[in-house]
Structures are given as structure tokens and as C-alpha cells.
Amino acid sequence: MKNSQLTSIADSWFETKGWKPFPFQKKTWNAFLDGKNGLLNAPTGSGKTYALWTPIVLQYIKDNPDYKTKHTKGIKAIWITPLRALSVEIKQAAQRFADDLETGMTVGIRTGDTSQSERAKQKKNMPDLLITTPESLMLLLASKGYDKIFKTLTAVVVDEWHELLGSKRGVQMELALSRLKTVSPQMRIWGISATIGNLEQAQDVLLGASNDNSLSAVKDNEIKDFEGSANSILIKANLKKKIVVKSIIPKKMETFPWRGHLGLHLLDQIIPILNKSKTTIIFTNTRSQCEIWFQKILEKYPEFAGEIAMHHGSINKETRLWVEQAIRNESLKAVVATSSLDLGVDFAPVETIIQIGGPKGIAKFLQRAGRSNHRPGEPSVIHFLPTHAMELIEASALKKAVKGEVMEDRIPYLLSFDVLIQYLVTLAVSDGFFPKKIFPEIKATFCFQGITEEQWQWCLNFITLGSQSLQAYDEYKRVLVDDDGRFYVDSRQTAMMHRLSIGTIVSDAMVQVKYVSGGFIGTIEEFFIGKMKPGDTFVFAGRTLELVRLRNMAAQVRRSSKKTRNIVSFMGGRMALSSQMSEILRNELQSEADHKRNTPELKALSDIFDRQELESIVPGNNEFLIETFKTREGYHNVFYPFEGRFVHMAMGGLLAYRISLLSPITFSLAYNDYGFELLSDQPLDIQNVIDNNLFSTEYLFDDLQKSLNSTELARRKFRDIAVISGMVFTGYPSKQIKTKHLQSNSQLLFDVFRDYEPDNLLYQQAFRETFEHEMEEGRLQLALERIAKQTIVWKQCEDATPFSFPIITDRLREKLSSEKLKDRIKRMTLKLMK
Known part of the structure; x- marks a missing residue:
């Protein structure tokens, strides 16, 4: 059967449903049937699922002309989903198509929710199409005779690839695919990604370092002959989904904005939106915020009882499924949710989305906007509710980002030795492995393209001997080597403990x-x-x-009653502005600095900006603002890089350390997404800070280590690494090991490596990940380089400015109850308004 005949079968099926396939779907069908690997980039709700299920089934028809009378056994395709919740809908879509074409193909699900009896049934007779998660796929690779299970495989589809990329689950997928490529040479690899900036790199990570770089990008409005082109392809759906962003602007604007409202002061303004829509999802950024909003709506508007529900990761599975179904059949008016509803659950009836507070990233905002009118061709409407006035600048920036199609990159992990060690034990637990055969596969992945022979040998020694300093302890010698050089596990207990520990998600302690x-x-x-x-x-x-x-x-x-000691304030919420979001925010401030109040949000902030300019300035793109003023608390020194809270935490600690080298002084540190404050009991000579070039990138790594107690941060990071690499066992399902025991076990190992084996790859990895992912050292360096080119504007102010107000009040919240805080802020505001 020719490809044109096959695709006409799909066209006819689409016609029976009253649908017409999009050009990107047809291009994907043709590319797949031509034997290509690839990445499909298409917005949420555009029909991505049928873009790849369709050619998988058509390939089966092509390979089996007697498919209606004779069914060929064996697994044909694996569909990887990062969330178990998505698997039911994906199964329904696949089964519908396979059944309507009378293929006799079966679709199965294998996740953590799958019963033991169902797994046993699958082991005897695998479904033709299997929907699973990265962890469950690894468990299959840990079973005896996995090569026989996968030898009939023709495709692996990794859904929501942008969610896995930039995490250790992504590394886990890279390693699994490297093995499957060898076991099933006819297999095609496809990824599906909605919102991501670095698409080409995303494809390289998915297909491996050995993927040819001559990949061809195809958009819907381009006609391209697939014959003879490169073996991999990037297909971008040219579907311009219209997104309408509407800001909920307070009727009365505060001149001195402060954080902590949770946005509840605007609760009355969302009720008309809820009443106008059949169904609304109210997205919050944290679970506690979700709980509070749900309670407050019911408290103030009891008539919503029975019509409003809550959905987040801590709620049990049955309730979550009930809520999802209730949205589908329109029996709920509204759902207050967290990111648990961000991804792919298909809610066609949802009309409206409300976002409470800045989502801190463009991709997350677009993902959430895409839940509204989740139907091709219809505009998505998202209402932005600011939790404090300054977030209206974020709203204005988000509008620009949506219009300019700006998207964040996802940075892939490199040399994650903990995941590699877990993977090697997985292979040893199943049929065993020969290092000479496996090493080229691992080196062909993006994550491990830079691995050296010495590092590889170290990993092999680690699983067989327990590394240099642990050789005396038998429990670390998990893998044996036979006379042929095959690495294998013969202990049933070791195998069981390993299978229970497969995965890279380690819970927060x-x-x-x-x-x-x-x-x-x-x-x-x-x-x-x-x-x-x-x-x-x-x-x-x-x-x-x-x-x-x-x-x-x-x-x-x-x-303690010491007022001069270093008080480190923590201000809730771990989400920080992404680098792209920070840049657009700075551009918005530039337009304000030029007095171009060209959006409703910036116009609404006129009084705040006017007051800011009266006390200080609104910094332009070429300016770095420092404000100093004195209150009864002490001497405030506020810096505004507009780079997100993690960068500010690191930069604040770095600056405090460097200042202390010039003269003995102690600080209290507070920070938010816009800037950070160093509060001291004695005046700080800012000119001295500027003259001594304390924002320099020189000796950055060394100074960071000294300023933020990096050993302690790395010790915390090491706990996750110890769990993933299998050095620390988390316990059996019925008897989990307490977190404090996990931590003490990993701390003991950390201290052993620090004192006796500092070149241990896992010990070094803890420091590397702390700086790269926790402190965002690379982004900090770029911010410092930018500051070096800017004009430093130091403003000696009489009192707190509108920009500094949220930072000060965040620090106060750590000390005062909400009532006392409200009174204190009222007094501060009245004083400043005089």
C-alpha cells in the first residue's frame, strides 16, 4: 500500500467525524510513514494526539495487509506521558481510531495506578499500543527478556516533551530511548511539544547526540517533498491560536503597593466573570492559595456551594477524576486549581480562565490560557488578577510576550551520573549488560555526549565495588561481573529494592x-x-x-535578641521570574521610563509611577537603580536588577559578603522578583560599593561558595542524588523510611566523600547542580555582566518608595501576624502619603 492510499483511509475517517485534518497532521503522517523521526510543535488543543496515533495505526495496516482477518501479536508503539492523569483520554482517542478501522488493535495503560493483575496480564500478552510514564517504561526495562517484549516496536511517542526536558525525568527518557534504538532498530522516535523556546535543541536531546544536524523544519504554509530529506524532521503547526489577555484592574489603586493580599481584595470583581461563563478554571500558583481562594469564595458567596470545586496534587485521585468529569459535563460552574490542570486534559466546555497572580513564566501562562476554549480555531480568553499593584507590569509584559510569541528555553541536564547509575543497575537487574556494548549507546545521548572513559569506568566501579571509600561495605556492591564480563544482579532482594526505587522525583523535605x-x-x-x-x-x-x-x-x-546578626528572610513561593519574562518586564519599565504609558495596565499604575519618580526614578533599560533611606528599623539599601527571586537571593548574599570584606557590617536580606534589600544598623557607603566594582563577575564562583554556605546547599542536593543513585533506600511501600533518616544517611555519605573521596562524581555533581539549577549561577553571571554596562543610579530617598514597599512588607510579614501587619502597613502608608 502506498502512503497516499494509507492517508486517504485516515482522511475518510476524519470525514465521518465531521472533521478535516490540519496540514500539520497530514505532514506528520507522511513523515512518519516515510520512516522519519521528529518533533511536532503544536499548541494545546490543536489535535496533536491524532497527528501521531493515526500514522502508527496506518503503519500497522501497511505492514499487515491481512489485518482484518489476521492479528499480529506484540507491542507496536509506546506513548509516554509525563502525567498519569492524561493516559485515559489518550487511550480513548487511540482505541476509537483503531476500532473504527477494524484493526483489532488493543490499547493498554501501564502506570503506577495499574493493578498487579493487569500488569501480569500485560506481561503474558502486551497490548499493541501501550500508554505509560517514564518510570513505568524503566520498570519494563528492568524485567527479564525485555528485548523480546520490544522487538516488534515501531514507534515511541514522547508527549509533552517540554515538561520532561530540563529535568532528570528527561535524562531517564534519553537513556531508555538509547536502549530501545538498539533493541528495535526499525523504531521511530517522535516528540510532541507545545510551549518551548529552544525547539531545535529539544529535538537534539530527544533524538540523541548522534542525530544528524541537517534536520529540516517544515511549517504548514511550506510545501516540501519529504523523499530523500534528512532522517529527522521538525514540524511546526502554523496555527495562530488567538489568546486574549484581560487584566482585572482594581477600581481603586494603591500608591504604595504591598504583597500578601493573595488577590482576595479583587474577589468581588471575578464574580461577574464566573456568572457570565458556563465553566471557569481559576488558576493559583500554590496549593495554600488554592485552598484559601476556594474557602473565601464560598464564605462570601454561599450560593456557589455545589457549583465550585477544587483540584490540586494533594487531593486524592478519585476526587480529581470526579472534578475533571464534572467540568466536561458542565455540572460545575468553577474550579479553583493549581498546575494539576495545566496539561493536556481535554476540557472542551471550559470558556474562561482566571490567573491569580503572576505565573512568572510565559510558557506556563500560555499553557493555562490554552485550557480556555480548548478547540481548534477558537480564541482563548484568560483574565489576569494581580495580587498586588506591581503585578500589573507583569500583566502588561505578558500581553507583549503573547503578541511577540516569546517563549522560554528549557535547559537540559548534562552528566547526571545519579540517573546513569540507576539505569545501569536497571539493566543489570534484567538480563545484565556488557559495558562495551552499552557505552556507545550512552555516549550517543545528549546528556552523556561528553562522558569520558574514566568517568564511565568510575560508574562501573561504583555499582560493583561501591566507590573507593565504600569498598568495605557489602550493601553498596549491588552488581556482579561474570567470567564473560557481563554485569548482572543475582540477589532477589537487591533487585526488588531497586525496582521499588526506580524514578527521579524526590519529594521535598x-x-x-x-x-x-x-x-x-x-x-x-x-x-x-x-x-x-x-x-x-x-x-x-x-x-x-x-x-x-x-x-x-x-x-x-x-x-535571640541580637539585632545585628544576619537575618535571612524567606518570602514564600518558590516560583521565580524566568529570564525571558524578566527581560520583557525590564522593557515594559523602559517604556514607562520614557513616559509611554501605552497599555491599560501601565495607565492604571500612573499614580504609583508618578510617586516613584517623585521619590526616585523608574529605571530605563540602560540604568541600574539603587535606593537608600533610613527608617526606625535601620538603614535600607535596595537594589533593582529585575531578574527573579533566585538570582536576587544569590546576588544579595554575594554583595553582602563582598561588602563585609571592605568593612565589618551585618545585614538582613530580603528579596522579591524585582529586587533585593540589605538592611543594616549602620549607614552603607554606596559610592564605596560602586568604586570597588562589587558587582564584578571576577571570582564569582569562589565568592558565591563563601557567601551562601554552598556546602550546606550541596548537602541538601546530595540527598536527592543519593536516593536516585540507590545509595540510600527510601523503603518498602508499606514501610517508608522517615525523611530524617534518609537525610542523616545521605549526610553521612556526603561527609565521607568530602573527607576521603572529594573526586567522587556524585559528590561533585551535588555542587554542580546547586550552582547551575538552585542558584542559577549562569543567569546571575549574565545579570552582573548587564549591570556592568548600565549606568548605576544611586538615589538617596527620604522614605520608602513604591518600588521598595513590597520588599519591606514581605520582610515584615515574617515578624508580624496578619492583623498587626495590616495596622503597621496602614501607618506606614499614611506617613508616606503626608
């Missing part, structure tokens, strides 16, 4: 806060406490506490 003398105060995020050194003070549960020591998973503290 909570640290208990206790007095040295005894007495439990509460729990705090490990992320917060991990960046502190003994002697640092912080405010928690209304008390000023000094950190004495971190032991296992407990922070031992004592009461």
Missing part, C-alpha cells in the same frame, strides 16, 4: 525546628533552612531564633 533545650516549635522548608549558617538568626512563629546547628532533619535553635 520538611525540617523540624526545635529548641536546643528541647521543645518543638514547628516545621520549615528544607530549602529555607539549607541556605543558613550556624549563628544566623531568623524569625519563625513570631519569635527571633538563632540557628545553633543542623542535625539530621532538625534545626536546633535558641531564642
Whole structure:
């Protein structure tokens, strides 16, 4: 059968449904049937699923002319989804097409939710099309005779590839695909990605470093003959989905904006939007914000009882599925949700989306906007509700980003040795492996293209001997080598423990806060406490506490009255502005600095900008603003890089350390997405800071290490690495090991490697990941380079400015209850307005 005959079968099926295939779908069908690998880039709700299920089924028809009377056994395709919740709908779409064409093909799901009986059934007779997750695919590779299972495989489709790229789950997929390429040489690899900036690199990561670089990009409005072109292709759907962004602008604008409202002061303004729409999803950025909004709507508008629901990752599966179904059949008026509803669940009836607070990234915002009118050709409407006035600048920036089609890059991981070690043990647990055969496959992946022979040998030694400093302990010698040089696992217990540990998602840990003398105060995020050194003070549960020591998973503290010690403030929410979002935000401020208030959002902020210019300036793109003023709290020094909270946390710590080298001074550090504050009890000579070039990139790595206690941060990062690499066992399903034991076990290993084996690859990886991913060192360097080219404008102000107000009030929130804070801010505002 020729390709044209095959695609006409699909055309006819689409016709029976009253649909017409998009050009990008037909191009994907042809490219697949021509034996190509590729990446499909298409917006949410545009028919991506049928773009790839269709040619997979057509390929089966082509290979089996008697398909209606004779069914060929064996798995034909694997569809990888990052979320288990998406698998049911993908199955329905595939089964519908396969059944209507009378192929007799079966579609199965294998995820963490799949029952043992269903898995046993699948082992005897695999479905033709299998929908699974990266972790479940790895479990299949850990089973005996996996090569026989996969020998009939013709395709692997990785859905939502942008969600996996830039994570260790993405590395896991790279390694799995490297093995399947050898086991199933006829297999085609396809990725589907909606929102991503670095598409070409995304394709390279998916297809491996050995992928030829002569890939051809095809858009819908281009006609291209596929015959004889490169073996891989990038197809971009030329579907301009119209996105309408509507900002909810407060009727009364504050001159001094502060954070912490959660946006609830605008609750009344969303009710008309809810009443006008059949169904609305209200997206929040955190689970606590989701819970609060749900409660407050019901409190104020009890008539919504039974018509509004909540959806987030901590809610049980049954409730989540019920909510999803209720949206489909329009029995719910609104759902308050987190990112649990960001991806691919197809809600055709959803009319409207409301985003509470800045999403911090363009991709996330577009993904959420795409949930509205999730039908090809219809515009998506998203309402932006600012939690404080300054977020209206973000709203204005997001509109520009949507119009200019700006998109974030996803940065892939390199040399993730913990994932590689887990993968090698997976192969050893199944049929064993020969290093000479596996090494070229691993080197052909994007992540490990730079691996050296020495590093490879180190990984092999690690799984067989337990590394140099652990050779005396048998539990680390998980893999044996037979006389033929095959690496294998013969212990049933080792195999079982490994299978239970497969995966790269390690949950966040909570640290208990206790007095040295005894007495439990509460729990705090490990992320917060991990960046502190003994002697640092912080405010928690209304008390000023000094950190004495971190032991296992407990922070031992004592009461403190020292006002001059370094108080590190933590201001909730880990989401930070992406680099692309930061750049557009700075451009918006530039237009404001030039007095071009050309959007409703910037016009609404007129009073704030006028007041800011009265006290200081609105910095342009070529200016770096520093403000100083004195209050009863001390001397405030506020810096505005507009680079996101993680960069500001690192830059604030770096600057405080460098200033302390010039003269003894201690600071309290506070930061948000727009800037950071160094508060001290003595005046700081800013001219001295400028003259000594303290924003230099010289000695950046060394100074960062000294300023932010990088050893402690790396120690925290090492816990995840120890779990992924299998050095620390997390426990059996019925008896999980407590987090504090996990932490103490990994800390012990960390200290052993630090003292006796500093060249240990996993130990070094902990530091590398801390700087690259936690502190965003690369982005910090670029920000410092930008500041070096800008004109530094130092404004000595009389009082707090509108720009500095949110940073100050964030720090105050750590010390005061909400009522006291409200009164304090009221007094501050009245004083400043005089």
C-alpha cells in the first residue's frame, strides 16, 4: 500500500467525524510513514494526539495487509506521558481510531495506578499500543527478556516533551530511548511539544547526540517533498491560536503597593466573570492559595456551594477524576486549581480562565490560557488578577510576550551520573549488560555526549565495588561481573529494592525546628533552612531564633535578641521570574521610563509611577537603580536588577559578603522578583560599593561558595542524588523510611566523600547542580555582566518608595501576624502619603 492510499483511509475517517485534518497532521503522517523521526510543535488543543496515533495505526495496516482477518501479536508503539492523569483520554482517542478501522488493535495503560493483575496480564500478552510514564517504561526495562517484549516496536511517542526536558525525568527518557534504538532498530522516535523556546535543541536531546544536524523544519504554509530529506524532521503547526489577555484592574489603586493580599481584595470583581461563563478554571500558583481562594469564595458567596470545586496534587485521585468529569459535563460552574490542570486534559466546555497572580513564566501562562476554549480555531480568553499593584507590569509584559510569541528555553541536564547509575543497575537487574556494548549507546545521548572513559569506568566501579571509600561495605556492591564480563544482579532482594526505587522525583523535605533545650516549635522548608549558617538568626512563629546547628532533619535553635546578626528572610513561593519574562518586564519599565504609558495596565499604575519618580526614578533599560533611606528599623539599601527571586537571593548574599570584606557590617536580606534589600544598623557607603566594582563577575564562583554556605546547599542536593543513585533506600511501600533518616544517611555519605573521596562524581555533581539549577549561577553571571554596562543610579530617598514597599512588607510579614501587619502597613502608608 502506498502512503497516499494509507492517508486517504485516515482522511475518510476524519470525514465521518465531521472533521478535516490540519496540514500539520497530514505532514506528520507522511513523515512518519516515510520512516522519519521528529518533533511536532503544536499548541494545546490543536489535535496533536491524532497527528501521531493515526500514522502508527496506518503503519500497522501497511505492514499487515491481512489485518482484518489476521492479528499480529506484540507491542507496536509506546506513548509516554509525563502525567498519569492524561493516559485515559489518550487511550480513548487511540482505541476509537483503531476500532473504527477494524484493526483489532488493543490499547493498554501501564502506570503506577495499574493493578498487579493487569500488569501480569500485560506481561503474558502486551497490548499493541501501550500508554505509560517514564518510570513505568524503566520498570519494563528492568524485567527479564525485555528485548523480546520490544522487538516488534515501531514507534515511541514522547508527549509533552517540554515538561520532561530540563529535568532528570528527561535524562531517564534519553537513556531508555538509547536502549530501545538498539533493541528495535526499525523504531521511530517522535516528540510532541507545545510551549518551548529552544525547539531545535529539544529535538537534539530527544533524538540523541548522534542525530544528524541537517534536520529540516517544515511549517504548514511550506510545501516540501519529504523523499530523500534528512532522517529527522521538525514540524511546526502554523496555527495562530488567538489568546486574549484581560487584566482585572482594581477600581481603586494603591500608591504604595504591598504583597500578601493573595488577590482576595479583587474577589468581588471575578464574580461577574464566573456568572457570565458556563465553566471557569481559576488558576493559583500554590496549593495554600488554592485552598484559601476556594474557602473565601464560598464564605462570601454561599450560593456557589455545589457549583465550585477544587483540584490540586494533594487531593486524592478519585476526587480529581470526579472534578475533571464534572467540568466536561458542565455540572460545575468553577474550579479553583493549581498546575494539576495545566496539561493536556481535554476540557472542551471550559470558556474562561482566571490567573491569580503572576505565573512568572510565559510558557506556563500560555499553557493555562490554552485550557480556555480548548478547540481548534477558537480564541482563548484568560483574565489576569494581580495580587498586588506591581503585578500589573507583569500583566502588561505578558500581553507583549503573547503578541511577540516569546517563549522560554528549557535547559537540559548534562552528566547526571545519579540517573546513569540507576539505569545501569536497571539493566543489570534484567538480563545484565556488557559495558562495551552499552557505552556507545550512552555516549550517543545528549546528556552523556561528553562522558569520558574514566568517568564511565568510575560508574562501573561504583555499582560493583561501591566507590573507593565504600569498598568495605557489602550493601553498596549491588552488581556482579561474570567470567564473560557481563554485569548482572543475582540477589532477589537487591533487585526488588531497586525496582521499588526506580524514578527521579524526590519529594521535598520538611525540617523540624526545635529548641536546643528541647521543645518543638514547628516545621520549615528544607530549602529555607539549607541556605543558613550556624549563628544566623531568623524569625519563625513570631519569635527571633538563632540557628545553633543542623542535625539530621532538625534545626536546633535558641531564642535571640541580637539585632545585628544576619537575618535571612524567606518570602514564600518558590516560583521565580524566568529570564525571558524578566527581560520583557525590564522593557515594559523602559517604556514607562520614557513616559509611554501605552497599555491599560501601565495607565492604571500612573499614580504609583508618578510617586516613584517623585521619590526616585523608574529605571530605563540602560540604568541600574539603587535606593537608600533610613527608617526606625535601620538603614535600607535596595537594589533593582529585575531578574527573579533566585538570582536576587544569590546576588544579595554575594554583595553582602563582598561588602563585609571592605568593612565589618551585618545585614538582613530580603528579596522579591524585582529586587533585593540589605538592611543594616549602620549607614552603607554606596559610592564605596560602586568604586570597588562589587558587582564584578571576577571570582564569582569562589565568592558565591563563601557567601551562601554552598556546602550546606550541596548537602541538601546530595540527598536527592543519593536516593536516585540507590545509595540510600527510601523503603518498602508499606514501610517508608522517615525523611530524617534518609537525610542523616545521605549526610553521612556526603561527609565521607568530602573527607576521603572529594573526586567522587556524585559528590561533585551535588555542587554542580546547586550552582547551575538552585542558584542559577549562569543567569546571575549574565545579570552582573548587564549591570556592568548600565549606568548605576544611586538615589538617596527620604522614605520608602513604591518600588521598595513590597520588599519591606514581605520582610515584615515574617515578624508580624496578619492583623498587626495590616495596622503597621496602614501607618506606614499614611506617613508616606503626608
